[in-house]
């Protein structure tokens with residue numbers, strides 16, 4: 001671990017599996033994911049996330065020791081009992097409700113229940129126009145490398161967000177652009193997610209970002225998903 005954010009559990013995460021409460025995963029597959037050696041399980045999705053499907057998934061993951069965090073995408077599914085909470089702010093949208101609006105509404109409503117010491121903001125930079133998150137939030141996805149790095153620096157240096165998330169959900173991204181985002185940052189951690197379908201792409205992402213998030217492939221090719229864990233660990237520390 002480097003000397004940034006040692007008090008944050010995610011400061012040491014190199015590999016994370018993202019599980020979508022909306023999607024079915026049988027017990028054997030969940031067992032393999034939770035026992036894979038991945039640093040954490042992130043529970044989250046853009047649509048179809050409910051209190052019930054989030055509680056169900058959390059209870060199943062809770063049988064294992066792997067840290068389990070919730071990415072809160074709707075206040076209705078803010079379920080207690082996770083190890084950590086991430087609150088997304090979509091930075092590259094013109095719609096203020098996805099930057100601060102919904103978050104402020106949720107805080108006004110639930111302030112007394114929010115475990116602030118285990119809650120952190122994620123500054124999302126959404127880069128795949130076809131992803132559900134891009135459509136929902138009307139993200140301005142056509143950023144060049146300079147613009148993407150500017151968002152990363154804005155989040156990291158000006159807003160001091162602990163996590164910036166380069167989000168290509170559903171498609172493998174431009175690793176030079178992602179690497180430029182990371183190089184623009186000096187404090188927080190860059191998460192990368194999108195289109196990692198096996199160890200080769202996982203290594204490329206691990207060389208560009210601090211934390212590699214693997215999602216959809218879990219549901220279509222579990223073996224390929226599992227192989228990303230070792231690949232990321234063997235890729236070394238990433239950019240220091």
Ligand SMILES: CC(C)=CCC/C(C)=C/CC/C(C)=C/CC/C(C)=C/CC/C(C)=C/CC/C(C)=C/CC/C(C)=C/COP(=O)(O)OP(=O)(O)O
Nearest residue numbers: 044045046073074075078080085088102103106113132133
């Ligand atoms: C009671 C208790 C203990 C509660 C603790 C919970 C807690 C800490 C609450 C805090 C309150 C708070 C501030 C809540 C914020 C609520 C809120 C509505 C925030 C808005 C978040 C936001 C910008 C959502 C937009 C969508 C988004 C960015 C989702 C992130 C996850 C994501 C992109 C998943 C991608 O998956 P998916 O789209 O499913 O992938 P596919 O395209 O492949 O399907």
Ligand SMILES: O=P(O)(O)OC[C@@H](O)CO
Nearest residue numbers: 169170193194195215216
């Ligand atoms: O599902 P994939 O494309 O792996 O993306 C992972 C994650 O970044 C989604 O929020």
Ligand SMILES: [Mg+2]
Nearest residue numbers: 020045046047
């Ligand atoms: Mg989904």
